[in-house]
Amino acid sequence: MSVMTGGNRVSGGERGSGRRAELLSIAAEMFAVRGVAATTVREIADEAGILSGSLYHHFESKEAMVDEILRGYLSAQLERFRRVVEAGYEPYTTVGELIHESFAALHRHRWAMAILHNEAGRLAEFDRFGYIESANREFERIWVRVLRQGQRNGVFRAGLSPRLAHRFIRDSVSASVRWYNPSGRMSVRGIAEQYTRIFRDGMVAPGGE
Amino acid sequence: MSVMTGGNRVSGGERGSGRRAELLSIAAEMFAVRGVAATTVREIADEAGILSGSLYHHFESKEAMVDEILRGYLSAQLERFRRVVEAGYEPYTTVGELIHESFAALHRHRWAMAILHNEAGRLAEFDRFGYIESANREFERIWVRVLRQGQRNGVFRAGLSPRLAHRFIRDSVSASVRWYNPSGRMSVRGIAEQYTRIFRDGMVAPGGE
Amino acid sequence: MSVMTGGNRVSGGERGSGRRAELLSIAAEMFAVRGVAATTVREIADEAGILSGSLYHHFESKEAMVDEILRGYLSAQLERFRRVVEAGYEPYTTVGELIHESFAALHRHRWAMAILHNEAGRLAEFDRFGYIESANREFERIWVRVLRQGQRNGVFRAGLSPRLAHRFIRDSVSASVRWYNPSGRMSVRGIAEQYTRIFRDGMVAPGGE
Amino acid sequence: MSVMTGGNRVSGGERGSGRRAELLSIAAEMFAVRGVAATTVREIADEAGILSGSLYHHFESKEAMVDEILRGYLSAQLERFRRVVEAGYEPYTTVGELIHESFAALHRHRWAMAILHNEAGRLAEFDRFGYIESANREFERIWVRVLRQGQRNGVFRAGLSPRLAHRFIRDSVSASVRWYNPSGRMSVRGIAEQYTRIFRDGMVAPGGE
DNA sequence: AATGAATGAGTCTTCATTCAT
């Protein structure tokens, strides 16, 4: 068990608040597209059709909005990763599943992923966002365990650093949020498959080199 | 010929004034570490031991500083990529060389790389920074050409999208600027080798699966 | 007769609604402790367990709450002062009684006294609170009359300005609201006695100087 | 020795800055007259003939302005109190001198005194203003020592609490800042003398009661 | 080359108050 288990509780407890979720969704997209700092509270409010001060009826601060957005994504995604691991597949399969789950988030939590990818470094310095680092460590633990197990089994090439390999795939996947176009011709599933093949099997054709 | 041929005042750095280069180097690190928007002109000046107003004797604007930093990196790096291609190696070798060149920039242009990785999206919207997109397209052209050639030769696995593969490796490499620690135990060369093996040969051991 | 005869909704507190008095009491303490301006309507409401908007079912405005609190204290206290005077004691005794009455208010109207001491200057500028000045003038009239009478009788030292003496004691007493601690070991009665002795008889011991 | 000894160093070290002092003086009067919270940064700037943002070229924050104003007064006044004590007069005389020094500050530090009298309670809660409490404790120590010594000598009446007596005179003096009018007919010296007589000798005429 | 003072537009945030439900 670890940090992000409670997950996504909305201050004041989840109460009704279609409005709250609506505002959050507007904000998430803007934060992702323009950047958190570059998105003004007024712009969010404008987009929502209210005055900027009114946002503070729903959220304590701009920071609190970011917080809520990120917590939601991280806790849900950790949950999914854990479930994959608990399913007990072979490492070879697990790696594929993890990559698929990562890309699946591109649908469900697109903006949160983008925000995280773009601003994690800056945010992580604030105590408030300490959970980001914790979550990242947990993700790493999961990946490294699987890769290492695969190496022990002889399925994965020895001599490669599992931590480095994890970073390799993690960075690729998370950066994809910048260019992925949901209405483009490449489906998330398609991208995930290609990435899995490259990562797991390499560019080189069997007997190719 | 292409975009980034002119400029390059930084690394080339004629234009008298070691002072200028010094200021630019201070700014580059700060832009990279804190973000361009989050770095104030005053902070740069403080770090340089002058008053913020005095910076305007050297540069037209904050934007101009960013511009100068990025141009320097992009033109130099494009130059290196072109040289690799012109050397006329086999695609298998060329891929390794490109990855090595990419990581080598981690030494020479660390801050510029970081700035570009972090803010390219935002900056590219301004006309002034149109050359960023141009340079990126040129990088892509080079990569895609090599990968496609390798596929035709049968060295690289068919059925993989070269553009996607390019993004895969590009994003991984460029994100590494965020965690790479020049004084850590992993050398740039070591990382480049591991990344090359994963990308080219995959995680799976020969006969592994 | 003078100013503060009407009003007094608070202590008298007909007007149905224990709720009203309860809210007023909550507000009074907060106004006294944090300052009127620094106490937000929302904080009062929070403390009362309702939403800020709901306060407006009971009071017209925040100002109206302050008004009601102060009127209650001033009219009651003026009444008591008048009664002391009407009792027709010697000036020497009357002074003691007035000081005692002043300190007695520390029990009954602690928060109102504090508010008045802290904010009278600011409030008095508003027409609405004109009665504060009127009440203060009435208090002064009473004090000055007694002191002057004592000087004529030869009981009180000549050559002292009654108005100045009044300010002296008034300011001391009213400032005591800031440090008086109802659960401390010094009783209100004890403080009043000491103050009376200092004011009436001075620090110097008989034959001391 | 105690807290407020360094005294009044202007951030950046006292450098020139007639402007700084000028702005501070404008602010001090406004803070005193309208209250710190009720005085807006813009009003101060307007009065100074600059834009509100420009104030931040000179001071870090509104709070910093208050801080500088109060430190200046407290350190100077403590110094004067210490000098009175070190002069080694009889307690009877010392009391008179302390009262005179207190009123003398009404000329030199009128606004600081007013701010302190009005807002000390609120300010003291902030760490930044911890020195206010320290200074107040030091003032009290000085007063209590003198009064107690006088009681031991038999000059001052026994049975009176020195701490209470200190509060009595302190509160009177400091509240006088609210009604003292420099252009009125009562001189500071005159008020000080009357207060000294009341406090030391009492209202009652010798053989009066 | 640099200082020091100032600008002006903009940022997040606060808060008394209103009002339909």
Place this chain on the structure above:
DNA sequence: GATGAATGAAGACTCATTCAT
């Protein structure tokens, strides 16, 4: 009597930039 959403005006503070000296 109360809720919950919103208003609108204002407040402290930031910052790239300008410019006379």
